[in-house]
Amino acid sequence: MRAVLRSRLLWPVLALVALVVVNTVARPSFLGITVRDGELYGSLIDILRNSAPLMLVALGMTIVIATRGIDLSVGAIMAVSGSVSLTFIDSSSDPDGVGTVMIAIVMGVALALLLGVWNGFLVAVLGIQPIIATLVLMLAGRGVALLITDGFITTVTSAPYRFMAQGYLVGLPFALYVSLVAIAVIVLLERRTALGMLTEAVGINPSASRLAGVRSRGIVWGAYIASGVLSGVAGILYSSNIMAADANAAGLYIELYAILAVVLGGTSLMGGRFSIAGTVIGVLTIQTLLSTITFLGVPPAVSPVFMAAAVIIVVLIQSPRVHGWTSAAAARLRARRTPERTEVTA
Amino acid sequence: MTTIAPPPAADAPTARPALGDRLRRFAPLSPTLAAVAILVVLFVGAELTFGNFITPRNLSALLLDNAYLIMLAVGLTFVILTGGIDLSVGSVMAFTGILGAKMLADGIPVLVVLPAMILGGAAIGALIGALVQYFDVQPFIASLAGLFLARGFAFVVSLSSIRVEDPVVLWLQSTRLRIGDWYLTPTGIIALLVVAIAAAVLRWTRFGRTVYAIGGSEQSARLMGLAVGRTKVIVYLISGVCGGLAGLMLTAYSGAGYPLNGVGTELDAIAAVVIGGTLLAGGQGYVLGSLVGVLVYGGIKSVISFTGADQSWTRIIIGGLLLLFIIVQRLIVARADRR
Numbered sequence: 236m237r238a239v240l241r242s243r244l245l246w247p248v249l250a251l252v253a254l255v256v257v258n259t260v261a262r263p264s265f266l267g268i269t270v271r272d273g274e275l276y277g278s279l280i281d282i283l284r285n286s287a288p289l290m291l292v293a294l295g296m297t298i299v300i301a302t303r304g305i306d307l308s309v310g311a312i313m314a315v316s317g318s319v320s321l322t323f324i325d326s327s328s329d330p331d332g333v334g335t336v337m338i339a340i341v342m343g344v345a346l347a348l349l350l351g352v353w354n355g356f357l358v359a360v361l362g363i364q365p366i367i368a369t370l371v372l373m374l375a376g377r378g379v380a381l382l383i384t385d386g387f388i389t390t391v392t393s394a395p396y397r398f399m400a401q402g403y404l405v406g407l408p409f410a411l412y413v414s415l416v417a418i419a420v421i422v423l424l425e426r427r428t429a430l431g432m433l434t435e436a437v438g439i440n441p442s443a444s445r446l447a448g449v450r451s452r453g454i455v456w457g458a459y460i461a462s463g464v465l466s467g468v469a470g471i472l473y474s475s476n477i478m479a480a481d482a483n484a485a486g487l488y489i490e491l492y493a494i495l496a497v498v499l500g501g502t503s504l505m506g507g508r509f510s511i512a513g514t515v516i517g518v519l520t521i522q523t524l525l526s527t528i529t530f531l532g533v534p535p536a537v538s539p540v541f542m543a544a545a546v547i548i549v550v551l552i553q554s555p556r557v558h559g560w561t562s563a564a565a566a567r568l569r570a571r572r573t574p575e576r577t578e579v580t581a
Numbered sequence: 582m583t584t585i586a587p588p589p590a591a592d593a594p595t596a597r598p599a600l601g602d603r604l605r606r607f608a609p610l611s612p613t614l615a616a617v618a619i620l621v622v623l624f625v626g627a628e629l630t631f632g633n634f635i636t637p638r639n640l641s642a643l644l645l646d647n648a649y650l651i652m653l654a655v656g657l658t659f660v661i662l663t664g665g666i667d668l669s670v671g672s673v674m675a676f677t678g679i680l681g682a683k684m685l686a687d688g689i690p691v692l693v694v695l696p697a698m699i700l701g702g703a704a705i706g707a708l709i710g711a712l713v714q715y716f717d718v719q720p721f722i723a724s725l726a727g728l729f730l731a732r733g734f735a736f737v738v739s740l741s742s743i744r745v746e747d748p749v750v751l752w753l754q755s756t757r758l759r760i761g762d763w764y765l766t767p768t769g770i771i772a773l774l775v776v777a778i779a780a781a782v783l784r785w786t787r788f789g790r791t792v793y794a795i796g797g798s799e800q801s802a803r804l805m806g807l808a809v810g811r812t813k814v815i816v817y818l819i820s821g822v823c824g825g826l827a828g829l830m831l832t833a834y835s836g837a838g839y840p841l842n843g844v845g846t847e848l849d850a851i852a853a854v855v856i857g858g859t860l861l862a863g864g865q866g867y868v869l870g871s872l873v874g875v876l877v878y879g880g881i882k883s884v885i886s887f888t889g890a891d892q893s894w895t896r897i898i899i900g901g902l903l904l905l906f907i908i909v910q911r912l913i914v915a916r917a918d919r920r
Binding site for chain 1: 666712715716717718719721722723725726727728729730732733734736737740840844848849851852855861862891893894895896897899900901903904907908911
């Protein structure tokens with residue numbers, strides 16, 4: 236019991252459970268999953284499916300934040316990769332061909348990888364503050380995406396491309412598999428090898444870990460590359476969902492949602508220890524919150540107020556001052572209880 | 582290990598050229614001077630290319646078009662000087678803008694509306710400051726909450742654009758005080774006035790020196806007995822107030838309030854401040870530099886519209902300039918560290 240109470244995942248999980256309970260009370264059909272043509276449908280499935288892009292971006296963000304960095308450019312990278320892929324499909328003679336779509340995806344992800352390399356170079360080699368280094372790409376990236384799409388919103392029809400975000404595989408949305416594969420790969424890399432420990436070492440104290448022989452430069456660089464690649468895939472999923480390359484709207488504010496998911500999951504922005512499970516829970520919490528807001532009939536535009544309230548509540552719960560208050564209150568409770576006990580034993 | 586170290590060379594201090602010493606005193610100025618140089622190069626280059634770029638009318642329009650960005654950049658300069666960041670400025674501007682437009686549309690007198698807009702911005706700034714100072718929330722996350730909150734409030738006020746008919750607000754924009762071909766609108770005057778006040782406050786007041794001290798080293802500032810906590814809250818408050826004023830500027834400029842105004846403007850403002858030579862680590866920079874940064878930004882925008890090229894180039898060039906400046910700053914900081 237004590238282990239459960241001490242777990243860093245306690246609050247994130249409680250928040251998610253509370254949200255699910257509220258939803259189930261408000262509309263009993265929330266937990267319902269229906270089978271249609273062997274495919275599963277329902278609110279929960281929608282949440283899992285729609286969370287895929289945010290999941291990918293947040294996983295990358297977790298690694299970057301673990302190295303004491305931050306990647307503001309993820310939304311811009313999403314816009315670039317989606318624009319490249321769709322522009323390629325649009326210009327090809329066979330938009331419905333699987334080969335065309337494959338090349339398009341590889342192009343999008345490869346470009347995202349290059350952008351990740353660029354971010355990592357600025358941070359790890361030139362030693363520029365991460366928030367500013369990635370701000371450069373955040374500003375310029377959408378400009379690049381606009382150039383790629385010529386300033387238009389490129390819409391295409393391509394069945395294989397559409398499949399990625401909207402298709403089903405063995406009864407479950409394909410996008411869910413993409414999320415699961417990404418989670419599995421990150422967990423295997425970071426938790427089944429020493430990479431995770433080294434990442435945390437770099438995040439806790441960059442110079443100490445360098446003196447201890449950790450190749451911190453490569454680890455930091457790798458984190459930004461991972462973030463770039465994951466954002467690239469997220470951009471392809473996003474553009475596949477709407478089947479349009481929108482350089483301005485793709486991934487708008489996703490960096491903020493991703494950072495929020497990471498913080499919700501209990502990873503500190505100060506770097507060091509990180510929790511992939513926490514991030515997954517954080518992403519699901521945000522997605523459930525968004526779906527709740529929509530269900531409550533709140534105009535989607537107003538949802539930022541709820542997000543703001545969520546951010547403020549979470550950071551307050553995590554703040555040392557509030558911890559001080561709660562532990563002081565607990566101590567007072569204990570102090571009130573102890574005299575009674577001494578009377579009993581006396 | 583056993584050898585006795587030679588005594589320090591007595592002539593070491595005099596060996597340094599006096600010129601270097603004198604130049605070093607101006608080291609904090611150099612990024613700002615670089616920004617001024619870029620501004621001059623940009624304008625002269627544009628003039629040589631287009632022939633009719635440096636005209637009174639064009640330069641006056643530059644100030645008018647970017648008055649709202651100047652306000653945001655001024656407020657942000659205070660925050661960044663303390664080593665913080667405020668991501669909420671664009672959303673605060675949208676919120677106060679639509680709030681003002683809505684109140685005016687409801688027939689509330691302008692004398693009530695203007696203070697309400699400024700108070701609205703100040704409230705969000707104060708909230709961010711309180712989160713940062715009293716709950717140890719990182720400025721990035723606290724102002725992120727402010728961003729979401731202000732943007733959400735903007736949509737709560739109205740989901741669509743509201744036209745402003747109020748003569749006073751429209752007067753701010755439409756009145757042109759002419760001197761030959763030069764003109765200045767009340768919004769431009771307010772913007773320049775705010776820049777002047779901010780520069781004076783940072784240069785000559787105890788508060789201003791505390792702002793720089795916190796950015797230099799918060800711990801030292803605290804040990805020196807400076808009012809660190811209060812100053813940090815006030816800095817975010819100032820940024821909020823500037824956001825409120827920017828909302829007024831933009832509403833006057835566009836003749837309407839719109840809840841989607843200024844999406845991403847916080848980045849433009851941060852870029853302008855950095856290009857103006859303010860160090861993101863805090864402790865070094867000038868409000869006048871931020872004004873120059875905004876003019877560089879606006880200059881690039883108008884050069885691009887002169888060439889008829891795609892406006893997406895603005896973002897790319899601003900990104901490139903930002904990169905140039907952070908590398909310059911990086912070199913300066915590296916040299917300061919070595920000393």
